Amino acid sequence: MKIPIFLFNGLLEAGKTSFINYMLKKRVFADGRNTLVIACEEGMEEYDTDYCEKNHITIIQVEEEEEITEAFISKLATQYQPHRVIIEYNGMWDMAIPFELQYPTGWFVYEVITLVNAETFNVYLNNMRGIMMEHFKCADLVVFNRVNEEMNPSSFRGTIKAVNGQAKLFICDEDFSLEPIKEELPYDIKADVIEIEDQDYGVWYIDLWEHPNRYMNKKVKVNGLFFHDAHEPKDRFTFGRFAMPCCADDIALMGLYCHNIGKPRYSNKDSISVYAEIRYEKAEVYNNDMGPILYVKSIEKAKENQEDLVMFN
Numbered sequence: 001m002k003i004p005i006f007l008f009n010g011l012l013e014a015g016k017t018s019f020i021n022y023m024l025k026k027r028v029f030a031d032g033r034n035t036l037v038i039a040c041e042e043g044m045e046e047y048d049t050d051y052c053e054k055n056h057i058t059i060i061q062v063e064e065e066e067e068i069t070e071a072f073i074s075k076l077a078t079q080y081q082p083h084r085v086i087i088e089y090n091g092m093w094d095m096a097i098p099f100e101l102q103y104p105t106g107w108f109v110y111e112v113i114t115l116v117n118a119e120t121f122n123v124y125l126n127n128m129r130g131i132m133m134e135h136f137k138c139a140d141l142v143v144f145n146r147v148n149e150e151m152n153p154s155s156f157r158g159t160i161k162a163v164n165g166q167a168k169l170f171i172c173d174e175d176f177s178l179e180p181i182k183e184e185l186p187y188d189i190k191a192d193v194i195e196i197e198d199q200d201y202g203v204w205y206i207d208l209w210e211h212p213n214r215y216m217n218k219k220v221k222v223n224g225l226f227f228h229d230a231h232e233p234k235d236r237f238t239f240g241r242f243a244m245p246c247c248a249d250d251i252a253l254m255g256l257y258c259h260n261i262g263k264p265r266y267s268n269k270d271s272i273s274v275y276a277e278i279r280y281e282k283a284e285v286y287n288n289d290m291g292p293i294l295y296v297k298s299i300e301k302a303k304e305n306q307e308d309l310v311m312f313n
Contacts, residue, residue, distance in 0.1 A: 003077075004084050004110030007098055009135045011091040011124055014115040015145045015172070017045040020086055022176040024048075029084070030055045036082035038062060040090040058082070065093045070102050077104040095134045114139040114167075118147040118156075125159065133245065136160045136167065144181070145172040154184040158312030161206045162245040189214055193275070196222040201241050202310040205254045208278070208292050215278045215292065223273045223302045226266040227255070234263040238285070239274060239294060243310035254310060257285045258294040271302040 006023075008016045020037065029035055035057045037047070047059050058080050062068060076082075085107065089098060099109065114135045121144070124132055136142060142160055147153055153171055160167055169181040185207065186200045194215075196204045201222065208215055227238040240255030258276070266272060276294035283291055 001083075001106050003082060003104075003107045005098075005103070005107060006084070006086045007089060007109055007112045008087065008115060009089045009091055009095065009112070009139075010115035011117075011120075011128070011132070011135075012041070013044060013120070014091065014117050015045075016041070016088050016115045017043050017047065019113075019115055019143070019145075019172070019176065020088060021045065021048055023086075024055070024057055025051065029057075032056060033083040034058070034081055035084050035086065036060065036076060036080050037086045037088065038076070039088045040065075040068070040093065041088060065090070065097070068093075068097055068101070073101060073107075074104055077107065091135065092131065095138060099138070111140050112138050113141045113143060116142060116144045116156075118144045118151055118153075121156065133163050137163050139164060139167045141170060142167050143170050143172045143178065147171050152184075153181045157181060157183065158203045158206060161210070162202065162243065162312045165206070165210055193219045193221055196220060198223055198304060198306070198308075199311065202243060202254070202312040205240075205256075205310075206312070208256075212280045212290070212292070216280055218278050219275070219297075220278055220294075221273065221275045223271065223304065223306050225253075225306050226264065226270045226272045227253075227268050228264070228266075235260045237264055239272070241306055241308075241310045243312070245312075251309070256292055256294050257283050258296050260296045260299070264299055266299070269307070271304065271306040273300050273302045274298070 008020060010016050023029055024035065033056060037057060037059045039059055040062045052059055060076060087098060144153060144156060157169060160169060170178040171181055172178055186203060187194055187196055224239045224241045237258050237260060238255045239258050240253045242251055243254050244251045274294060274296050275298045276296045279293050279295055280290050281293050282288050283293060
C-alpha cells in the first residue's frame with residue numbers, strides 16, 4: 001500500500017499548524033482512516049486534539065532533530081499503521097533529513113508545501129536567506145499567508161523562481177482559500193523592442209527561460225557584462241549579470257549565449273548594452289539543450305556599471 005507523506009516546512013509563525021489543522025478537517029483526510037502527524041515544532045497554534053482523537057488522527061511530538069531516524073519512523077509505522085503521514089518540519093532543521101531517510105515500504109514524499117508569513121518575508125530573507133532558500137528549493141507549493149493590501153505578491157515570485165522554477169505560488173486568506181499569485185512583468189512584453197531596466201534583469205532572465213513562446217523572435221535591449229572565452233569563435237560571446245539566488249557561496253552568472261556580427265571590441269567584464277533578437281536553439285553551453293540565444297544587432301558601452309548583483313523582486 002502506498003503511504004503518501006505531506007511535508008510542511010517554513011520558519012516560525014509561518015502558519016504551518018493552522019494550515020494543517022484546516023487540512024485535517026477536509027473530507028479527504030477525515031475519512032476514518034489513520035492519519036499520522038509528526039510535529040517537529042511547537043508554534044503559536046496547537047492541534048485540535050479532541051477532533052483528532054475522534055477522527056483517527058495521531059499527533060506525535062518530536063523535540064530534537066536527532067530523533068528523526070529510520071528506526072524511529074519504522075517504529076511509528078508499525079505502531080500506528082497510517083494510511084497517510086503529515087510531517088510538520090522544524091524550519092531550522094536540516095532540510096536534507098526528510099529526503100535522505102529510508103522510509104518504510106510504501107512510504108513516499110508526495111508533496112512538499114512551504115508556508116511563508118508575508119509580513120516577515122523580507123526580514124527573514126535578509127537575515128536567514130540561506131535557510132529560506134533551502135525551503136523553497138524543495139517545495140512543490142509555496143503558500144503566502146497574512147498578505148495585506150499594501151503588498152505586491154507578484155514581487156515574491158522572482159526570489160522563489162530563482163531557485164525553483166517548478167514551484168507553484170499561492171496566497172492563502174483567513175479562510176484558507178488559495179489564490180495563485182498573478183504574474184506581473186515590469187516591462188512591456190508586447191513592445192516592438194522590449195526594454196529591460198537594470199533592476200528587472202533577474203525577473204526577465206527567469207521568464208525568458210520559463211516562457212520561450214513569449215520571447216521567440218522578439219527584439220530586446222538590455223544591459224549586462226561581456227565575457228569571451230578564447231576557445232569560442234570570434235563572433236560568439238556570453239552576456240549576463242551575477243546573482244545571489246541563495247547565499248554568498250552561490251553567486252553565479254545568469255548568462256546568455258550571443259551571436260554577434262563580427263568580433264566585438266570589448267574585454268571581459270565590460271559593461272555593455274545590447275540590442276538583439278531572441279531565438280531558441282540547442283547550444284553546447286546549454287548542455288546541447290534548447291535555450292535562449294541573443295542574435296546581436298548592435299552593442300555599445302552601458303551607461304551604468306553592471307557588476308552589482310541582480311535582485312529578483
